[in-house]
Amino acid sequence: MDYSELSRQADEARRHSYCLYSGYSVGAALLTRSGKVYTGCNIENASYPAGICAERTAYAKAVSEGEREFAAIAIAGGPKGGKPADAYPCGVCRQFMNEFVSGDDLDVVIVHKELDYTVHKLSALLPCSFGPGNLN
Ligand code: THU
Numbered sequence: 001m002d003y004s005e006l007s008r009q010a011d012e013a014r015r016h017s018y019c020l021y022s023g024y025s026v027g028a029a030l031l032t033r034s035g036k037v038y039t040g041c042n043i044e045n046a047s048y049p050a051g052i053c054a055e056r057t058a059y060a061k062a063v064s065e066g067e068r069e070f071a072a073i074a075i076a077g078g079p080k081g082g083k084p085a086d087a088y089p090c091g092v093c094r095q096f097m098n099e100f101v102s103g104d105d106l107d108v109v110i111v112h113k114e115l116d117y118t119v120h121k122l123s124a125l126l127p128c129s130f131g132p133g134n135l136n
Pocket residue numbers: 019022024025026041042043044051052053054055088089090093
């Protein structure tokens with residue numbers, strides 16, 4: 001699978017990042033199984049823990065529009081105004097994304113400096129996970 005365009009969209013989404021406190025902008029581009037893309041950025045807050053990561057912004061947009069099935073998410077993060085620098089999703093985001101994996105694993109696309117990328121399976125980034133199935 002070629003994720004060049006998704007990676008570009010993740011980097012583009014960094015432009016809207018609200019990161020007054022960290023100066024670290026993150027963009028995410030979430031691809032649904034039907035081929036639609038929802039983007040998101042990190043949105044920080046003067047009350048620091050109230051901020052939200054780019055990945056969860058993208059998921060909140062998609063899920064609140066009725067989407068439930070996702071194929072991939074590209075993530076681009078780094079110092080604001082600079083090139084992406086290998087931003088892997090935080091633990092909270094890994095858990096959040098795991099909620100919506102059913103059947104096929106999610107491709108997590110990490111965007112590097114020159115908009116090249118590497119692809120990881122969410123199950124590899126979050127082994128031995130706790131998910132919806134545990135509550136059955
Ligand atoms: N951040 C994300 O948006 N996604 C992650 O997976 C890691 C961290 C944001 C949160 C905060 O606004 C900034 O990056 C610095 O931690």
